[in-house]
Amino acid sequence: MSQAVGDDPGPGGRPGRRSRRPRRSVSAVPAQPLPSQARHRIGPVDAIDAERIEAIHLASLDVLARTGIEFLHPEARRLLGDAGAEVDELRVRFDPDLVTEAVALAPSRFTWHGRVPQRNVEIGGDFVANSCVGSTPMYVTLDGERRSGDTEGYRDFLRLTQMLTSIHVLGGYPVEPIDLDPAVRHLHCAYDAHTLTDLPYNVYSLGRQRNVDGIEMVRIARGVDDATLDREPSLWTVINANSPLRFDGPMLAGILEMSARNQIVCITPFTLAGAMAPITLAGALVQQNAEALAGIVLTQVVRPGSPVIYGGFTSNVDMRSGSPAFGTPEYAKAALIGGQLARRYGLPYRSSNVSAANAVDAQAGYESMWALWGAVMGGANLIMHGAGWMEGGLHASYDKMVIDADLLHMVTNFLDPVDASDAELADAVAAIDEVGPGGHFFATEHTQARYTTEFHQPLISDWRNWESWTEAGRPEAKVRANRLARDLLAAYSPPPIDDAIEAELRDYVDRRVAEGGAGGA
């Protein structure tokens, strides 16, 4: 299938991805490939030529210089003004040189440190990292009931994420546990995430205190000191522009706090063409790019060299209803061009696995695949909402999470290079000669040596013939996914954590809850 590509191991000492991956067998559930990151060995694809990318870049600089961006945080405005931007009340206008010089300071690749080194993830270069669904207000239970997010659902999505080896990071709360007081929600959620999983984690930028708590808790979870944390990015936050052309106060506080500590900021404008952005893809991308650059400049003004990710989320709206569409061909093209822009700046690129479908049906399948097509061929380094995102982000689905996790394994397989080495071709030619006209290859040594490992064995796809499938009750993909989700949750056990670290996390949460959490922040 592929050559060994054992070069360039992640800093956690993981071996590089190998062609025939050992599979981790979890009791009672099918074996999955090991949780290694895919590499972009095919693509990326340019949707428009480099000269038009430059034109979009220049149009964005024009927007930044002439129209400018509102920054609803005085400290952010002060820092930008000191760096040379023109501050006019809330509006900040950027000289093109300031933008290009600041953006050039950001790293093209860094390591996102996990609670344990085995979970370190590379962001940038040709690496691909996948996150679970994040930030949905609702979820659909295993019994098919759609309900508001709660602690039970939040925890089960964490458990399922931990069990799915194609998910590398937590991209946010898979579902928002709105049964928890907002002032202390972030504390309980962080505790659960650091104990129910060992995956790299996030913080929501909803006021400075939440960032401070998130940073302190990831430091405790990792068992490192402040200086180490400042050297090693270990926490990420998504900063959405309040499109068009505005960053709100809490989001800016997030940049100030996170970038100052060398933690990961992902600037993601929410540019829906025809609603919060111009209706043409090119126009929406100009705005996406202007807003992204403005946020990225601030990260580099706060701390030159701090890790920042270029996020693309441009999609179209259904012009009949005004509701956002996701997983469309327009979305896929915008994702390709977003990748071109990120590469133009030498920045890691975030895209997403999205769908507007209400049901886990054929639409959910093809919309997710359009989104993945755009992300993968667009060279995305981080596939946010990689598994479980439904209904335009309004609900998380266990069934869809399992299906998506398998699609992410397939993406890894797709990106795995084909071994067409001289040695492999010589072996194949010999096998063809051995079998000859009209024969078959099942029994050849060439086949026998490879048949258990050569192909991805999907978790969900049902390849039984019609008769066997009918005898089994004609289960559709969502039914098989539901069964596997239940089996994975039943087989779940929490990852090891040092007792002292768990106690310190517990103490931190208890103390901060007693203090009122972020109630006053």
Added chain:
Amino acid sequence: MSQAVGDDPGPGGRPGRRSRRPRRSVSAVPAQPLPSQARHRIGPVDAIDAERIEAIHLASLDVLARTGIEFLHPEARRLLGDAGAEVDELRVRFDPDLVTEAVALAPSRFTWHGRVPQRNVEIGGDFVANSCVGSTPMYVTLDGERRSGDTEGYRDFLRLTQMLTSIHVLGGYPVEPIDLDPAVRHLHCAYDAHTLTDLPYNVYSLGRQRNVDGIEMVRIARGVDDATLDREPSLWTVINANSPLRFDGPMLAGILEMSARNQIVCITPFTLAGAMAPITLAGALVQQNAEALAGIVLTQVVRPGSPVIYGGFTSNVDMRSGSPAFGTPEYAKAALIGGQLARRYGLPYRSSNVSAANAVDAQAGYESMWALWGAVMGGANLIMHGAGWMEGGLHASYDKMVIDADLLHMVTNFLDPVDASDAELADAVAAIDEVGPGGHFFATEHTQARYTTEFHQPLISDWRNWESWTEAGRPEAKVRANRLARDLLAAYSPPPIDDAIEAELRDYVDRRVAEGGAGGA
């Protein structure tokens, strides 16, 4: 959205594809985009580098020179021997120079003539043509019953194909009407295809007489003389290698008859890695390429310059059950490399939209999308089985046909270039400046001028919110597709045909049926 690309109209005088297509409204059913062909304006993607393509090419030449291919037809062997190949009983071995010189004679682009000029289709260059599903033995009715192919199903699939504007050609019988005597089936099927649709048509190479009948009927249907038909490719046939390394007699008779009349031959080895081909993708592709080249050589020996298509169909088998898998990441990679090989030879490339799913569920959606990803990024000029292929080709589905037809529209949209011209960027920058921070774009002139035409309005995707969708009974994609299939069939009316031509077709069929059809052939 995209610039006008009005250059290079098809020879039928159709205007080139335009950015904002007029939509053809059929009574009682949603409007669809006009049936124009997509162009490869994005991609293709190379899955391996050019030097490894050359290595696969050389390995194929090695197979052809050393192991050779069985040709189970004496006339084919005689012609190849006369051309310089080494004939040893059934086995034919090819000198590399013979292969490369013969393949170089084949055209890189040609027009496939329809019954009416508006239906002419360009094959090759950067054009994309889509066919309906072909050759399934079973079908699933609109009521969900899976049954053997029959005339009723055959005709309804033809009618539905005619109504779906993203399907350009008939790639075979959508379902085989096995209620018809095999000796005369091809006559009745051709009559139905030429009268129930006006789409370019096919013939199955199952013995010389069927090719002769097919060619004569397409000549009658087009109302042209023999000399015109010999100049204008109007009929196609798929020639499957009987892999490994064998072409059977009826298939070779098809090449002899079709190529002699300058009609279209698509050589498609059926190379399932691990079964009829080596288990590695590279090995299976070496064999695919050797078999394809052997068939292509014969077409050019029969008639230099005759139209031939390089067909790729390499997939993997489920090594647990031995059943073929379709729409896998391995399949998509093989499709990319197949495209590289076809471009290496300057030949039009055929790929397919395939799925192994039994149900029109999420698996059907994502498997088709893997296949389309491979076909589209692989630069396919003909997407065979473009709409309706299920269960690894064992059944055709009306519901899936409608969903796939919409996916093919989405492919066209995806390949439509993004207009990032200076004029469009200036308009967008002006709109961004006009709206400013915190505004919205719904009411801008930039939006109002474009909102009805800017985005693809899908036929099937349901973007209603959960509440509206629930009020509507929570229909899944297959339910919506089933309704649309029924509506389209209800709205169907046959395309115009000259009475004299229809009578001549009828007379031909009646006469040939009275003669026993292909009973003695």
